[in-house]
Amino acid sequence: MASAGRICVGAIAGAFGVRGEVRLKSFTSEPRDIASYGPLSSEDGKRSFTISLTRPVTGGFGARLTGVDTREAAEALKGVTLWAPREVLPSLPDDEFYHTDLIGLEVVDTGGQALGRVRAIYDHGAGDILEVVGREILLLPFTRAVVPTVDLTAGRIVADPPGEDNDPAEGEGA
Incomplete structure (x- = not known):
């Protein structure tokens, strides 16, 4: 999916633990790369997060997001999609396409x-x-x-x- 020069690279699947970690689903071909695309924004662009992966979990990663410090704050983000500017994504070989x-x-x-x-x-x-x-x-x-x-x-x-x-x-x- 794309939205004004941005591409959806992941989604928050809910809270993970009690200290504000989230369960993160990455839609990138190399799942760990999601943390390297700089701050990611919500679809509406109103929130921005820097991501730090903490550990692999079933179906994705445990991750810390800037500004998310409690389980309640993490749970409130369930379902939020994460978007990266198109220009930060790697270029692809000639026979591959986004x-x-x-x-x-x-x-x-x-x-x-x-x-x-x-x-x-x-x-x-x-x-x-x-x-x-x-x-x-x-x-x-x-x-x-x-x-x-x-x-x-x-x-x-x-x-x-x-x-x-x-x-x-x-x-x-x-």
């Missing part, structure tokens, strides 16, 4: 026919799936075979949806 960069891109087939726009990206463990919304909703595996071209500069993705040209049921009579 999800936020893909959302909203136009998707065309290999013949240039518009298929729609990327509305969301899902990862259910077997790889990313692009949700493309146009005349119909398409769920496309985000693989090189199905998505051979991503051109961020042009704001366009070229896709070769599986099954369009080789559906064995097509043309068969009943």
Whole structure:
């Protein structure tokens, strides 16, 4: 998710312990990196936190946030998402993309026919799936075979949806 040049990099899952620590879920590819992006802000930008990771915990990290000193203050932050300025995130290799960069891109087939726009990206463990919304909703595996071209500069993705040209049921009579 992106919001005015910022990217959501984590969320507070609740209090951890009695001294103001929080349970922190990191959405970064290297989970520990969340603490290195400088102060992170809440989605509305009204609060800013410097993060210090204290220990690994199930599903994330125990962490201390500046200005959070009690269990009650930590518990009040449950569900708050943490946002980093886009420019502090590392650049990626040519074949990797931040999800936020893909959302909203136009998707065309290999013949240039518009298929729609990327509305969301899902990862259910077997790889990313692009949700493309146009005349119909398409769920496309985000693989090189199905998505051979991503051109961020042009704001366009070229896709070769599986099954369009080789559906064995097509043309068969009943």
